[in-house]
Amino acid sequence: MEYLSYPGQFSRHQTRVVSIGNVAIGGSNSILIQSMLTSLTSDIDGCFKEVLSLVKVGCQLIRLTVPSLKDLDYIPKLRYLMQEEGVMVPLVADVHFSPNIAVAACEFFEKVRINPGNYTDVSKSSNKHKSDEWFEAGRENLKEAIIPLVKQLKYYQRALRIGVNHGSLSTRMIEKYGDSPLGMVESALEMIALFEAQEFDQLVVSLKSSNPVVVQKAYRLLVEKSPEKNAVPLHLGVTEAGNGTEGRLKGLAGIGSLLMDGIGDTVRFSLTEASQNEIEFAQELLYAIDKYKYKTKINHNQWKRELTHQRFINRSITINDVEIGNGTTLKLGVPKEATLVLKKNHSDMDFEYQILSENKIALNDKILLKFSADFSTNISDLPACDGVVLKNNPQTLYWLRNNCRVSPISKPVGMFYPLCNSTAETLFMETQLSAILSEGLLDYLLIPQNIKADQLKRAFYLLQATRTKIFYPDYIACPSCGRTLFDLQLATQKIKKATRHLKGVKIGIMGCIVNGPGEMADADFGYVGSGKGKIDLYLGQQRIKKGVDERHAVDNLVDLIKANGRWLDPPLSSES
Numbered sequence: 001m002e003y004l005s006y007p008g009q010f011s012r013h014q015t016r017v018v019s020i021g022n023v024a025i026g027g028s029n030s031i032l033i034q035s036m037l038t039s040l041t042s043d044i045d046g047c048f049k050e051v052l053s054l055v056k057v058g059c060q061l062i063r064l065t066v067p068s069l070k071d072l073d074y075i076p077k078l079r080y081l082m083q084e085e086g087v088m089v090p091l092v093a094d095v096h097f098s099p100n101i102a103v104a105a106c107e108f109f110e111k112v113r114i115n116p117g118n119y120t121d122v123s124k125s126s127n128k129h130k131s132d133e134w135f136e137a138g139r140e141n142l143k144e145a146i147i148p149l150v151k152q153l154k155y156y157q158r159a160l161r162i163g164v165n166h167g168s169l170s171t172r173m174i175e176k177y178g179d180s181p182l183g184m185v186e187s188a189l190e191m192i193a194l195f196e197a198q199e200f201d202q203l204v205v206s207l208k209s210s211n212p213v214v215v216q217k218a219y220r221l222l223v224e225k226s227p228e229k230n231a232v233p234l235h236l237g238v239t240e241a242g243n244g245t246e247g248r249l250k251g252l253a254g255i256g257s258l259l260m261d262g263i264g265d266t267v268r269f270s271l272t273e274a275s276q277n278e279i280e281f282a283q284e285l286l287y288a289i290d291k292y293k294y295k296t297k298i299n300h301n302q303w304k305r306e307l308t309h310q311r312f313i314n315r316s317i318t319i320n321d322v323e324i325g326n327g328t329t330l331k332l333g334v335p336k337e338a339t340l341v342l343k344k345n346h347s348d349m350d351f352e353y354q355i356l357s358e359n360k361i362a363l364n365d366k367i368l369l370k371f372s373a374d375f376s377t378n379i380s381d382l383p384a385c386d387g388v389v390l391k392n393n394p395q396t397l398y399w400l401r402n403n404c405r406v407s408p409i410s411k412p413v414g415m416f417y418p419l420c421n422s423t424a425e426t427l428f429m430e431t432q433l434s435a436i437l438s439e440g441l442l443d444y445l446l447i448p449q450n451i452k453a454d455q456l457k458r459a460f461y462l463l464q465a466t467r468t469k470i471f472y473p474d475y476i477a478c479p480s481c482g483r484t485l486f487d488l489q490l491a492t493q494k495i496k497k498a499t500r501h502l503k504g505v506k507i508g509i510m511g512c513i514v515n516g517p518g519e520m521a522d523a524d525f526g527y528v529g530s531g532k533g534k535i536d537l538y539l540g541q542q543r544i545k546k547g548v549d550e551r552h553a554v555d556n557l558v559d560l561i562k563a564n565g566r567w568l569d570p571p572l573s574s575e576s
Contacts, residue, residue, distance in 0.1 A: 015027065041067075057276045106149070110159065166209035181207075240509075253438065269282050272492050275479070311440035491509060
C-alpha cells in the first residue's frame with residue numbers, strides 16, 4: 001500500500017527554479033497563472049487579440065497548440081506583434097505525437113510541452129506486451145526519442161513540461177501499473193530520469209485528469225516519491241472541467257487542497273469559457289488561500305494516511321433506517337423547517353434534523369453536539385452525545401483534516417455546509433471542505449435553513465466533484481484550443497440543455513480527436529470533433545457514428561443514449 005504525508009501548515013513543497021523566458025517558477029517564486037489560446041495558430045490576428053486579452057487580466061504564461069511544422073511559420077509574426085505592444089509573456093508549444101515538431105518548436109517557444117503517453121507509444125494494448133523486456137524496450141525508444149529534443153532545449157535554453165494525462169497514459173504504463181494515479185506518477189518519474197540522465201533539469205511536470213480526486217492522489221504521490229529539496233516544479237490542473245460554477249468547483253476540488261498544502265508552482269483552470277475567465281477564477285482562489293491560510297496554522301505531528309482516500313471507519317447511528325457513519329456514504333440532512341428551496345430538492349436528502357439550542361441538534365431521538373476544536377481538546381472527553389457537528393471555521397476544519405487519523409473521533413462527524421460573507425472566505429472554506437470530502441473524513445453534511453438556491457447548487461456541485469454524492473450528469477468538456485473543430489461553448493450548452501436530468505451519466509465533449517477518446521476514457525458517451533463541422537459519437541471507447549453533421553449531432557447523441565437504455569424523460573419541472 002502506498003502512503004502519503006501531508007505537509008501541513010501550508011509549507012511550500014521545495015522545488016528547483018526553472019526559467020521560462022523572463023519568468024521563473026519553483027523555489028520561492030510566486031505561483032504563476034497560465035491559460036491556452038483557442039484560436040488556430042495560423043490565425044495570427046486571432047491569437048494576438050487573445051494574447052492581449054489574457055495579458056490584460058494577468059495571465060503569466062500562454063500555451064498554443066502546434067499540430068504541424070507549418071504552424072511554426074506563424075510564430076515570428078505573432079512575436080513581432082507582441083513586441084510592438086511591449087508584451088513579453090512567455091509562449092509554450094503544446095505538442096502531441098510528433099517528436100519532430102517538439103524539436104523544431106524549441107527555436108520559437110520559451111517552453112515546450114509534451115505528453116509521454118503519445119510521444120512515442122501509441123500502440124494498442126495486447127497480452128503479449130506484458131513482458132519486462134517489452135517494457136524496457138519501450139523505455140529505450142523514449143530515451144532515443146528525447147536525445148534530439150534535449151539537444152535543442154539546451155541550445156536555445158528552453159524549458160520542458162512533461163504533461164502526463166490520465167486519459168492518455170502509454171500502453172506500457174497501463175499494463176505495468178494500471179490506469180491509475182500510480183501509473184501517471186511512474187510515467188512522470190521515468191521521463192524525469194531520462195532527461196536528467198542527459199543532464200537536462202529545466203523540467204516542469206503536470207499530472208492531469210478530469211477526475212479531481214485522481215488529481216489529488218497523483219500529485220500527492222509524486223511529492224511523496226520526490227526528493228525533499230530540488231524537486232521538479234509542478235503545474236496543477238484538472239482537465240476538461242467544464243463551465244460555470246460546476247466547472248469552477250470541479251477545478252477547485254482538484255487543485256485547491258493541493259495549493260493549501262504547498263503543492264504547485266503554476267496553475268490552470270481549464271474552463272469551457274472565454275480563456276480570460278480562467279485567469280480571473282485562478283486569481284480569486286489564490287487570493288482566498290493566501291488571505292486565510294495564516295489563520296489556520298496549528299502545531300501538530302506529521303501523519304500519514306493510505307492513498308486510497310477511503311471512507312473513515314467509526315461508530316454509526318441509524319435515523320429512520322438511514323445509517324450514518326461506519327464508513328457508509330456521506331448523508332445529507334435537511335432542517336424540518338425546510339424552505340421551498342430545500343423542499344424542491346428534498347429527494348436528494350437523507351434525513352431531517354432540528355436545532356434544539358446553539359450547541360445541540362436533534363435527529364429523532366439522537367443528539368448531536370456542536371463542537372469547535374481548540375486543538376487541545378481530548379475528543380474522548382466530549383459530553384455524552386450520538387455524534388459531532390463541527391463548527392464552520394477554517395481552524396476547526398484544518399484541525400479535523402490534520403488530526404483525525406492521529407486522534408480519531410469515534411462518533412459520526414458532520415458539519416453545516418459553509419455560508420460565508422465574502423467570495424474569498426467562501427472559496428477558502430469550500431477548498432477545505434473539498435479536501436475533507438475527498439479524504440472521506442465526514443459522515444454527514446447538514447444543509448442550513450437559510451441557504452439560497454445558488455448556494456445549494458454549489459453544495460451539490462462540490463459533493464459531485466469530490467465523488468461523494470452524484471446529483472447531475474458528469475460533463476467532461478474540454479476548454480477548446482487551436483485544434484478544436486466546432487464551437488465548444490455552444491455545443492456544451494446544447495448538450496447540457498438536452499441531458500441535464502440524466503443523473504450519473506458521464507458525457508465527454510471533446511474538441512478534437514487528439515484529446516478526445518483518451519481524456520474522456522471513463523465517459524459513458526462521447527461527442528468528439530473529427531472534422532470541420534463533423535462530430536464522431538462514442539459509446540464508451542467505441543466509436544459508433546462517424547462524421548455526423550454538427551447541426552444534428554446533439555439529437556444523434558440523445559438517440560444513442562436512448563438506444564443504450566440510459567435515457568429518462570425529463571420531469572416537467574426540470575431545469576434547462
